[in-house]
Amino acid sequence: MRESRNGSLILDSRVRGNDANRAPSAHAIPARTHAMNFAIEDSPQQSAFRAEVRAWLEKNSPPGIEHSADPCDMTLAQYQIRRSLGRGLGEMGWLYPTLPRQYGGGDLDAEKTVILYDEMARIGLSLPPYYDAGGRMGAPTILVWGTEEQKKRFLPPICRGQVRTWQLLTEPAAGSDLAGIKTTAIRDGDAYVVNGQKVFVGSSHGADQSWAIVVTDPKGERHKNLSWLMIPMDLPGISVAPMDLLATGGEGGSGSGVKNTVFFDNVRVPADHLVGGENNGWKVATTHLEMEHGGAGRLADRRVVYEFLDFCRKPLDGHAIADDPDARAELVEMFIEAEITRLFALRNHWLSHTGQPRSYEGSQYSLRRKLSGLDIAERMLRIAGPRVLTKDERWGPLKGTVEYFQRDAITSLHPGATTDIQRVIMARRIGVGRREREKAGTVR
Amino acid sequence: MDLSLDDTQQLIQESARDFVRNACNRDALLKLDRNPAETMTMLWPKLAELGWSGMAIPEQYGGTGNSLTDVAVLFEELGTGPVPGPLFSSAVLGAHILLEAATDAQKQAWLPAVASGEKVLALALTEAQYGWSPEQVRMAARQDGSSLTVSGTKVMVHDALHATDLLVPVRVDGGSAHSLLRVDAKAKGVSIRALDGFLTAVCEVVFDNVRVSKDDIVGEPGTAWAPMQRALLRAVPVLCAYKVGGCRAVFDMSVEYSRERSQFGQAIGRFQRVQDHVIHIVNYLDSARWTTYEALYKLDSGLDAASSVHVAKSVASESYMRACDFAHEVHAGIGVVREYGLTLHTKMSRTLYHCLGGPKAHRRQLERALKLC
Numbered sequence A: 001m002r003e004s005r006n007g008s009l010i011l012d013s014r015v016r017g018n019d020a021n022r023a024p025s026a027h028a029i030p031a032r033t034h035a036m037n038f039a040i041e042d043s044p045q046q047s048a049f050r051a052e053v054r055a056w057l058e059k060n061s062p063p064g065i066e067h068s069a070d071p072c073d074m075t076l077a078q079y080q081i082r083r084s085l086g087r088g089l090g091e092m093g094w095l096y097p098t099l100p101r102q103y104g105g106g107d108l109d110a111e112k113t114v115i116l117y118d119e120m121a122r123i124g125l126s127l128p129p130y131y132d133a134g135g136r137m138g139a140p141t142i143l144v145w146g147t148e149e150q151k152k153r154f155l156p157p158i159c160r161g162q163v164r165t166w167q168l169l170t171e172p173a174a175g176s177d178l179a180g181i182k183t184t185a186i187r188d189g190d191a192y193v194v195n196g197q198k199v200f201v202g203s204s205h206g207a208d209q210s211w212a213i214v215v216t217d218p219k220g221e222r223h224k225n226l227s228w229l230m231i232p233m234d235l236p237g238i239s240v241a242p243m244d245l246l247a248t249g250g251e252g253g254s255g256s257g258v259k260n261t262v263f264f265d266n267v268r269v270p271a272d273h274l275v276g277g278e279n280n281g282w283k284v285a286t287t288h289l290e291m292e293h294g295g296a297g298r299l300a301d302r303r304v305v306y307e308f309l310d311f312c313r314k315p316l317d318g319h320a321i322a323d324d325p326d327a328r329a330e331l332v333e334m335f336i337e338a339e340i341t342r343l344f345a346l347r348n349h350w351l352s353h354t355g356q357p358r359s360y361e362g363s364q365y366s367l368r369r370k371l372s373g374l375d376i377a378e379r380m381l382r383i384a385g386p387r388v389l390t391k392d393e394r395w396g397p398l399k400g401t402v403e404y405f406q407r408d409a410i411t412s413l414h415p416g417a418t419t420d421i422q423r424v425i426m427a428r429r430i431g432v433g434r435r436e437r438e439k440a441g442t443v444r
Numbered sequence B: 001m002d003l004s005l006d007d008t009q010q011l012i013q014e015s016a017r018d019f020v021r022n023a024c025n026r027d028a029l030l031k032l033d034r035n036p037a038e039t040m041t042m043l044w045p046k047l048a049e050l051g052w053s054g055m056a057i058p059e060q061y062g063g064t065g066n067s068l069t070d071v072a073v074l075f076e077e078l079g080t081g082p083v084p085g086p087l088f089s090s091a092v093l094g095a096h097i098l099l100e101a102a103t104d105a106q107k108q109a110w111l112p113a114v115a116s117g118e119k120v121l122a123l124a125l126t127e128a129q130y131g132w133s134p135e136q137v138r139m140a141a142r143q144d145g146s147s148l149t150v151s152g153t154k155v156m157v158h159d160a161l162h163a164t165d166l167l168v169p170v171r172v173d174g175g176s177a178h179s180l181l182r183v184d185a186k187a188k189g190v191s192i193r194a195l196d197g198f199l200t201a202v203c204e205v206v207f208d209n210v211r212v213s214k215d216d217i218v219g220e221p222g223t224a225w226a227p228m229q230r231a232l233l234r235a236v237p238v239l240c241a242y243k244v245g246g247c248r249a250v251f252d253m254s255v256e257y258s259r260e261r262s263q264f265g266q267a268i269g270r271f272q273r274v275q276d277h278v279i280h281i282v283n284y285l286d287s288a289r290w291t292t293y294e295a296l297y298k299l300d301s302g303l304d305a306a307s308s309v310h311v312a313k314s315v316a317s318e319s320y321m322r323a324c325d326f327a328h329e330v331h332a333g334i335g336v337v338r339e340y341g342l343t344l345h346t347k348m349s350r351t352l353y354h355c356l357g358g359p360k361a362h363r364r365q366l367e368r369a370l371k372l373c
Ligand SMILES: Cc1cc2nc3c(=O)[nH]c(=O)nc-3n(C[C@H](O)[C@H](O)[C@H](O)COP(=O)(O)OP(=O)(O)OC[C@H]3O[C@@H](n4cnc5c(N)ncnc54)[C@H](O)[C@@H]3O)c2cc1C
Pocket: A133, A167, A168, A169, A170, A173, A174, A175, A176, A177, A199, A200, A201, A202, A245, A247, A248, A249, A259, A411, A412, A414, A415, A416, A417, A418, A419, A420, A421, A424, B261, B263, B264, B268, B271, B272, B273, B274, B329, B330, B331, B332, B333, B334, B336
């Protein structure tokens, strides 16, 4: 049975690649530069790849690339540095390492991809080093649903880091109920005319294109009236206004920065920007959402936990937080939380990049990440006291990273579907109360 | 057995509700949140005028000598805002510390000004090695002829930025006993800095060779800890009541939103998962409320209240934070939009989580109160 086998999958979550001639151990190896480092043991070939990546990053990460604790603080200059690193990574095929080389990806296997993420994390960044939801989720979706011509047109600029995209799903009246959106895109000659409003979308410093779900048949039946459009953001009639949120999701160098409201006022989008066929948008959505719900995993996450353990070991005023047995017990619980989440993510990465069937695993990871995030944040507050609430230079732990995590853990309960919705999806996929199990969305 | 409010308490409740509705509506609170310094110009004179800064102070020292439960009724309403400002720090905690620790001459000299709102007190107790127990309070004061010299740092001090006078426990000449000093917040060598982040009006206070006259040693030198603990025991349930108010506001918001917001063609409150979140909130609210009320009742009746106070504080701290968590689950996206107002509570619930000791600290004290150790 799939579900029972799953338990052993978790424990045995080593990643098997083509060039691995021995099963790598999932144990932590001793530190390289940090006190804590959780890498999968490399084969000689993988070590060579790791060395190559590290050398490349050393040479090509420009000064000033460090991420701000709160992504909203990222300046335009810092953002441009990230974009230039992104273009460099794109040239190597490392920005979207698992996508096919012919479309600008790297065709890398699951293990090498882990190494890439790992090395990016070592310098405090993630892949891509800036918010690119339309690339992270949109690109694999275009791969499944686009025509050959569209793949050739849309994918290489994304994979090479030339184009950054936002995903525009949510609307004021439609969050969980994504099929209830109201933004229309009505065919008029060689264009779709878009009108409506999206909320909680995007990031700081604009986007080149936006990957949006729209209503193409206002009178059509639910789920059969929607389409996916790639919208160039420089078209007339688009306006963007920032929102003021508690936090914006995405710790550690992948954060989006500001979330926005986007208005469309008679925006004419070329008709050949519609992906997956008119009124076929719900099917396209299942692929996109599978990615968003964690179907492909999310590597090198939760660095803040390992850094926090370090912080608690260090004496301050002759006393380390970890001297206290109660604090130690909490730290251990926190570590366990982070480990489970990390392994769920690694499992999903492995399942997705070795083309194996999945069912509830995407949502399981997402749910776990959301709930454990909040749990970890609150443990930090219990363990280290009110200091975790300040980003003050003198008193705020880890340069304000922990303070951001306190806000982010609450905020992150919502993006990419709430905890409730993830539970609903899991139950349907498992087949709770129904014979028919809902299928997972196709992902490459 | 009668668990209802008496007439005075109902009056207090009504006027406090009025105040929150008018002077502290959401727009005003959002404005203060962006600009905490305005609290003292926008709110403080009104609070003083209503007589609230004198409620916990006996008539002989210029107050109205209300019961703790009366005071708590007020604070529960203020918590629904949540109304920020040093009313608790000064008029409840600070006032009680003076009542328990100060000489009668000092009470005569200082308390009327606290009651009228002219003096604003803040307790600067916690230090780098954060904690509320005596061994964690180590800052030293040096005897210096007829005065004392104080150097060191207090951190995570609530409301210091609003204070005119700081109450500062120190150890004289490195001894083990604590003395309590009254220090003018504007004295030479005192610098106060609000800490930035996910917290409200919490400060670092640095003392750099600050000279304090012997007259400003509160009560007898070296004997401050016990009276301070008695004061804390009385003040804590009032702070808990404020958190009860916070839980109530968050509960009301969530119930209302569960009716208003619809997804999939129905009110979200019809989804059992959303109902579950709301049920969590109401359970937290009532746990905080009844543990708090019992502690207040015992204190006002002169009964031994220690165990009830510790229960109340550990329950209320946890409850307010968790109630906010579940309110966020109910609201999803809109809840993290600052303008909506829920995050004012989220932030306050964290700010107050450890104030006067976190749940763990109070559980430890409960172990002692229950004679388990
Ligand atoms: C920081 C942040 C970043 C975001 N980024 C993006 C982005 O880049 N692009 C984008 O398009 N959107 C984005 N979003 C929007 C996000 O996807 C939505 O907030 C989310 O899907 C929830 O929708 P909602 O906020 O409208 O909540 P609602 O759908 O109104 O939900 C309210 C409550 O009802 C519950 N509920 C609803 N339906 C059901 C059901 N069927 N069964 C049980 N419970 C139910 C929910 O779980 C929740 O508790 C972001 C949101 C945040 C907060």
